[in-house]
Amino acid sequence: MSGKDNRDRTKAKRVVQEQLARERRRRVTLWTSLGVVAVLVIAGLIGWGFAASQESEKTAGLTTPSVAVDEGTAFAVGTGPVKIDIYEDFLCPACRDFEAAAQTTIDQLVAENKVTVLYHPIAILDHLSTTEYSTRSAAASAAAAQGGKFAEYHRVLFANQPPEGGAGLDNAKLIELGRSVGLTDAAFADAVDDGTYEAWATKVTDTAASRGVNSTPTVLVDGKDLENRTPQGLSAAVEAAGA
Structure with missing residues (x-):
């Protein structure tokens, strides 16, 4: 080879x-x-x-108020053609300030049948209370809505807003505030004491987050973020949306 x-x-x-x-x-x-x-x-x-x-x-044991709208996430005030979505936390000082400044304008727009206001009570500030007050107060507002008194209770909750960092209002006080606006039946008190709508408050908060809501107050007019939250800015946005 x-x-x-x-x-x-x-x-x-x-x-x-x-x-x-x-x-x-x-x-x-x-x-x-x-x-x-x-x-x-x-x-x-x-x-x-x-x-x-x-x-x-x-969300175990979720009970959605029968009067809730927008996929069970909000309570409607008014029946006008322009939709205003307001996402608020009852422990949020900025939400209280917005309500104090805008309430008269909102009431007028509702009375003139220009708007439907959808209030979404969310709970993003539970870490700023020792008793998860944001969730408890949102749940109490749902019980008030079920009793036909959401607008009134919503207003009295902000008027009696506790400071951040504390325990918040206890259930007895939440029930007392309900009685002050006409929620005198046992159904409201039982719903507050039993936390009937607490899982619902969590679900509403999660739904808001999935929609991109990450701060309060978040105000949308006809689906658009309201940057000028003064009464004048709100009225102008509504007029533009309805034009």
């Missing part, structure tokens, strides 16, 4: 070995990639399951 034949065989053997090595690396890379994907899928499923479990726990 000639030296040339030996060199050709050696070269062919080396080519085959290189091809086999490349194939082994390809298989290792493929299985590694599949393993990473599987880990990510499993982690995603675990994370989704955990989040779903938390959501289920938060």
Whole structure:
């Protein structure tokens, strides 16, 4: 056998070995990639399951007030053609200030049948009270709405807003405020004491977050954010929307 034949065989053997090595690396890379994907899928499923479990726990026993509108997230005042959405937390000082400044204008717009105001009581400030007052007060407002007195109770809650960082109003005070606006039946008091609508308040808050609401007050006129929240700015936005 000639030296040339030996060199050709050696070269062919080396080519085959290189091809086999490349194939082994390809298989290792493929299985590694599949393993990473599987880990990510499993982690995603675990994370989704955990989040779903938390959501289920938060909204377990959900009772939605029969008078709630907008997918059960709000209470309507007025029947006019221009829609105003107001997202508020009853512990929020800026919400109280907005209501104090805009209430007369809102009342006038409702009386003139220009607007329908959708109030969304949300609870994003529970961490600023020791008793989850934002959730409890939102739930109490739902009980008031069920009793036909949302607008009145909404107003009296802001008039008696507790300071941030404390315990907030206790249930007895929330019930007392209800009585002051005509909620004298046992149904309202029981709903406050039993926390009937607390899971609903959490659901409304989650829905608001999914809509991009991350601060209070958030005011939308005809679906557009109201940047000028003065009475004049509100009236101008309503007139523009209705034109």
